[in-house]
Amino acid sequence: xxxxxxxxxxxPVRYLEGGSGPDLVFLHGAGGITADDPFLKALAxxxxxxxxxxxxxxxxxxxxxxxxxxxFTQHSWDVVEALGLKDPILVGHSMGGMxxxxxxxxxxxxxxxxxxxxxxxxxxxxHPVADMFSLMPYEMPxxxxxxxxxxxxILTAGRNVEDxxxxxxxxxxxxxxxxxxxxxxxxxxxxxLSQRMYRIKAxxxxxxxxxxxxxxxFYAHGFKKGIAGAELVSIPEAGHMVIxxxxxxVVEAIGRLG
Amino acid sequence: MKFTWFNLxxxxxxxxxxxxxxxxxxxxxxxxxxxxxxxxxxxxxxMDLLEYADTLGFDGVGVNEHHQxxxxxxxxxxxxxxxxxxxxxxxxxxxxxxxxALYNPPIRVAEEFAMLDCISGGRLVAGFPVGTSMDTNYCxxxxxxxxxxxxxxxxxxxIKAWTTRxxxxxxxxxxxxxxxxxxxRPIQDAPHPPVHIPGGGSVETYDFCIDNTYSYSYLSFxxxxxxxxxxxxxxxxxxxxxxxxxxxxxxxxxTILVADTDEEAERLYAEHVSYxxxxxxxxxxxxxxxxxYRTIKTIQTGAxxxxxxxxxxxxxxxxxxxxxxxxxxxxxxxxxxxRMEELIKGxxxxxxxxxxxxxxxxxxxxxxxxxxxxxxxxxxxxxxxPDWDHxxxxxxxxxxQRVTSGSLRKEAPTSAELAKTYA
Numbered sequence: 001x002x003x004x005x006x007x008x009x010x011x012p013v014r015y016l017e018g019g020s021g022p023d024l025v026f027l028h029g030a031g032g033i034t035a036d037d038p039f040l041k042a043l044a045x046x047x048x049x050x051x052x053x054x055x056x057x058x059x060x061x062x063x064x065x066x067x068x069x070x071x072f073t074q075h076s077w078d079v080v081e082a083l084g085l086k087d088p089i090l091v092g093h094s095m096g097g098m099x100x101x102x103x104x105x106x107x108x109x110x111x112x113x114x115x116x117x118x119x120x121x122x123x124x125x126x127h128p129v130a131d132m133f134s135l136m137p138y139e140m141p142x143x144x145x146x147x148x149x150x151x152x153x154i155l156t157a158g159r160n161v162e163d164x165x166x167x168x169x170x171x172x173x174x175x176x177x178x179x180x181x182x183x184x185x186x187x188x189x190x191x192x193l194s195q196r197m198y199r200i201k202a203x204x205x206x207x208x209x210x211x212x213x214x215x216x217x218f219y220a221h222g223f224k225k226g227i228a229g230a231e232l233v234s235i236p237e238a239g240h241m242v243i244x245x246x247x248x249x250v251v252e253a254i255g256r257l258g
Numbered sequence: 259m260k261f262t263w264f265n266l267x268x269x270x271x272x273x274x275x276x277x278x279x280x281x282x283x284x285x286x287x288x289x290x291x292x293x294x295x296x297x298x299x300x301x302x303x304x305m306d307l308l309e310y311a312d313t314l315g316f317d318g319v320g321v322n323e324h325h326q327x328x329x330x331x332x333x334x335x336x337x338x339x340x341x342x343x344x345x346x347x348x349x350x351x352x353x354x355x356x357x358x359a360l361y362n363p364p365i366r367v368a369e370e371f372a373m374l375d376c377i378s379g380g381r382l383v384a385g386f387p388v389g390t391s392m393d394t395n396y397c398x399x400x401x402x403x404x405x406x407x408x409x410x411x412x413x414x415x416x417i418k419a420w421t422t423r424x425x426x427x428x429x430x431x432x433x434x435x436x437x438x439x440x441x442x443r444p445i446q447d448a449p450h451p452p453v454h455i456p457g458g459g460s461v462e463t464y465d466f467c468i469d470n471t472y473s474y475s476y477l478s479f480x481x482x483x484x485x486x487x488x489x490x491x492x493x494x495x496x497x498x499x500x501x502x503x504x505x506x507x508x509x510x511x512x513t514i515l516v517a518d519t520d521e522e523a524e525r526l527y528a529e530h531v532s533y534x535x536x537x538x539x540x541x542x543x544x545x546x547x548x549x550x551y552r553t554i555k556t557i558q559t560g561a562x563x564x565x566x567x568x569x570x571x572x573x574x575x576x577x578x579x580x581x582x583x584x585x586x587x588x589x590x591x592x593x594x595x596x597r598m599e600e601l602i603k604g605x606x607x608x609x610x611x612x613x614x615x616x617x618x619x620x621x622x623x624x625x626x627x628x629x630x631x632x633x634x635x636x637x638x639x640x641x642x643x644p645d646w647d648h649x650x651x652x653x654x655x656x657x658x659q660r661v662t663s664g665s666l667r668k669e670a671p672t673s674a675e676l677a678k679t680y681a
Contacts, residue, residue, distance in 0.1 A: 133549060134548070135544060139544075172557050174549040175403075175549050179551075182403055
């Protein structure tokens with residue numbers, strides 16, 4: 001995957017591009033995404049993948065003008081347009097799934113294929129989504145992965161936690177990335193999607209890891225019910241990071257969209 | 259010098275094993291630990307102590323705002339301040355402050371502060387904190403990375419509401435108001451009550467204070483020795499900006515405990531200091547600093563949130579360490595005087611927020627310490643900054659003639675008396 005820049009109304013947007021096949025736009029979750037992401041690589045085997053970074057993620061410029069759900073949705077459409085894409089397969093994971101669903105609900109005639117991977121965006125008091133903003137780094141793996149130990153290894157790979165600069169870099173990255181994510185996810189990741197979901201016309205596949213402890217699989221049914229004709233793919237022995245834990249199965253599910 | 263007697267209003271009945279059995283004193287603290295019936299006495303005792311400080315000649319009595327917090331049972335400082343406005347005579351009512359991003363619409367603060375200023379006869383010092391991440395984000399649900407923008411708008415709206423003499427429309431991002439026309443408005447109107455801003459070391463806040471002639475307050479629990487770097491940064495900025503270095507441009511909070519001797523101070527107060535530093539500051543680190551709450555610039559200065567626990571936690575700090583490292587200034591009047599002089603000169607601060615009640619300290623000990631400070635320490639510290647004696651930009655300007663509250667006649671007049679009065 002190659003890291004590139006495209007200009008939009010507000011700020012230059014960084015995006016990862018690679019592969020060949022039908023155009024596919026992937027919207028990342030609150031944790032962000034990097035060029036060596038195995039899930040993107042797998043998608044790129046059969047698709048021309050574009051994965052834009054939300055402003056503030058990675059090395060991209062922050063954007064004070066993107067504040068609420070409508071801003072995120074329209075900005076993401078601006079990016080699709082700036083990339084010159086028409087009706088790409090739209091795929092979103094977690095926060096990215098929430099944005100993708102909003103994009104498909106606001107401009108239903110511009111999206112015909114939609115994949116939502118354990119998306120945020122719905123809320124039920126009896127099944128609270130984890131308060132990700134107050135989690136300590138050491139608590140993350142158990143919320144994100146079916147296999148917490150293996151997940152911890154993935155999260156810390158290539159990072160020297162003993163480095164005195166590590167903490168400051170970590171805090172700055174968190175402030176930039178999660179600060180931005182918080183605008184649509186804090187303190188409750190719900191911004192009215194349930195009222196708009198009915199507008200989605202895309203053929204939709206909803207993918208969920210059975211052991212997701214960040215956004216419980218309970219919500220899969222909310223999306224299936226709310227989007228006409230949506231197909232649900234439940235993946236055993238996978239958590240919220242199902243895209244890393246069961247990469248092939250997620251890619252296969254997306255493949256069904258054609 | 260301006261000495262403000264401050265009480266955080268801690269809940270004094272946290273159990274001995276609080277730390278072991280609870281993850282946080284703040285945000286998700288166990289409901290069962292609060293006993294409303296007991297709070298009746300706690301609140302009234304704490305208010306009595308604030309009123310007592312006024313009788314001893316403290317320049318101000320101070321209150322602040324915290325939510326869902328075991329060491330600060332004052333979600334609405336204005337309610338306590340209203341009581342103090344009635345029951346104190348001369349002390350400034352220092353509300354430090356209202357977290358203005360949380361009030362909807364923020365003109366509520368402009369109105370309530372105006373009421374406090376009117377009731378107290380112009381004795382209000384208005385504090386506008388951004389609020390801690392625990393309060394603002396985790397308890398009151400504000401989006402971390404938008405909190406400062408909302409705060410800024412609230413501030414601009416309040417100041418405009420205080421200083422504009424005709425109705426105006428406010429088309430803000432966070433507030434849409436067609437007719438802003440606060441009624442009442444503050445007595446102190448040249449141009450408005452003095453403003454103090456609690457800050458934690460960000461350059462943006464330094465500039466905000468300098469630009470608006472507000473006093474910058476550093477409300478730390480870790481004492482004056484550890485505050486040196488931060489306050490030096492502030493004064494450097496004041497220098498760079500080419501404004502005067504009046505010590506009243508700055509305030510500092512310090513835990514102070516006075517007894518006859520150093521030994522007596524340790525004997526009387528050590529357990530209460532330990533209660534505060536071990537139980538009251540036991541904040542779950544996940545609540546200390548929501549991502550996006552602090553600016554990137556501030557994080558890059560290396561300043562960690564003061565609620566992030568120090569290496570090893572406070573438990574390992576003994577009385578000796580807490581006093582030697584300056585977290586707490588405690589001892590005989592002479593010891594306290596010396597250390598207060600060090601603090602005042604070292605940090606160049608004219609406003610001292612004296613944390614004279616600590617942890618689960620009972621009222622009698624608190625009165626004892628307060629009286630010794632007022633009589634044997636405070637007078638000797640009065641003339642630290644003779645050159646700036648007349649600098650009143652950062653303090654109150656009360657009415658010269660003020661009414662005494664509760665001074666109505668005891669009995670209603672008779673018909674005959676009224677006939678005579680209104681003949």
